[in-house]
Amino acid sequence: MSGEEENILLLHPVMPDSEFEGYNEDGSRSGSLVTIQTLICLQFVYNFVKFHSFTFTPDKMSISLKKGQRVSLEKIAPGLIAVFVGLGWDVKRTDTGKSFDLDASVFLLGSNEKLLSDQHFIFYNNLTSPDPDQSVKHMGDNLTGAGEGDDEAIIVDLRKVPPEVAKIVFTITIYEAEERGQNFGQVENGFVRLVDVQTKQEILRYDLSEDYSIETAMIMGELYLKDGEWRMSAIGEGYQGGLQALLDRYN
Ligand SMILES: [Ca+2]
Ligand SMILES: [Ca+2]
Numbered sequence: 301m302s303g304e305e306e307n308i309l310l311l312h313p314v315m316p317d318s319e320f321e322g323y324n325e326d327g328s329r330s331g332s333l334v335t336i337q338t339l340i341c342l343q344f345v346y347n348f349v350k351f352h353s354f355t356f357t358p359d360k361m362s363i364s365l366k367k368g369q370r371v372s373l374e375k376i377a378p379g380l381i382a383v384f385v386g387l388g389w390d391v392k393r394t395d396t397g398k399s400f401d402l403d404a405s406v407f408l409l410g411s412n413e414k415l416l417s418d419q420h421f422i423f424y425n426n427l428t429s430p431d432p433d434q435s436v437k438h439m440g441d442n443l444t445g446a447g448e449g450d451d452e453a454i455i456v457d458l459r460k461v462p463p464e465v466a467k468i469v470f471t472i473t474i475y476e477a478e479e480r481g482q483n484f485g486q487v488e489n490g491f492v493r494l495v496d497v498q499t500k501q502e503i504l505r506y507d508l509s510e511d512y513s514i515e516t517a518m519i520m521g522e523l524y525l526k527d528g529e530w531r532m533s534a535i536g537e538g539y540q541g542g543l544q545a546l547l548d549r550y551n
Contacts, residue, residue, distance in 0.1 A: 362493075362502040365521075365534040371504060373458075373494075374529045382457045382497040385470055386450030387520060390489045400482055401443050401475040404452035405543065406436060407550050409467040415550045416464060422454070435460035436468065455497065456523065458530055468523040469550070473543040477516035484512035484538055492520040494532060506534035516542040 363376055373380050387404040408420035408429060415421055419430040422438050429436035439453040456468060470492055474482050484490075493505035506521055515538030522533045539545040 363504040365504055365506040365532070367506075367509065367534055367536040369506075370531055370533040372526075372529050372531050373503070373523075377496050377503045380496055380503070380530075381459055382455060383503075383523075384495040384497050385454045385456060386491075386493045386495060387453065387470065387472055388449060388451045388489065388491050388493075389445045389472060389487050391445055392486050392488050398480045398482070399443070400445070400480070400486070402445050402451070402472050402487065403441065403475055403543075404438070404454065405471050405473065405546075406438065406454055407467075407469040407471065407546070408436065408465045409469060409550060410464055411466040413467065413550070420465075421547070421550075429461075431460070431462045433457065433460040435462070450493070466525055470520045470522070471518060471546055472520055473517040473546065477542045482516070484515040484518060487512070490518065490520070492534075504532060506536070508536055510536065512538050514540055516540060517546050519546070 363371060365371065373383075389402050391400045391402075403424055405424075406422040408416055408422070410416050417430070419426065422429060422436055424438065424441040427438040427440065428434040435457045437455045439455065442451045445451045454470065461468070472490065474480075474484070474487075477483060490508035491505055493502055495502050508518070508520075512518070517539040519535040519537045519539070521535050523530055524533065525531075539549075541548075
């Protein structure tokens, strides 16, 4: 259910029928009309605040990571069940005349830091992890990255991630970078953020802050298990060689 739908449902219970009598028998206005107007007004304000608390982030609970920082999800969001991992970017104005498509991908690694299998590489052509619960789901390809907010996203159900997965790596690569002569020097506002699926609150984010130039692939962040707890690490490591460089690294 979207925030908007929830709001519509919430609107009704606070309005008893009796409040709709707006006029007295002699035709003069009764005080109850003021009451209903006040109620509607209060409800509007309540809904406005509630709706926008869902749609706009970050809020004060969110933690901003710097490159290289790590944080325990259990510490910042106790009882976290599933995370929505949003990745975003914008393309600077370019005059190459070619379309510019970045792709978010996920590598599910074993304790040896290698891909568990080809099916554990989650990307636009393989949207879900091979476990029966599909604990890791890519939400689909975005071809332009236009606009603010998440451009591509992945949902990870932390309870259902199979025990053989020790690390979940989130990357952004430029599609056909070499052929199109594109690199991360032409990309700005790159970020990865984690949102608690239950509360819809952003719990942490990492904004790329360096100036990159020749890189065509980027490791944004990693979720990894340590002492039975999921932790997030902000990486921000760029690579030349695009997606293939990452596949070589993890195979
Ligand atoms: Ca894409
Ligand atoms: Ca964007």
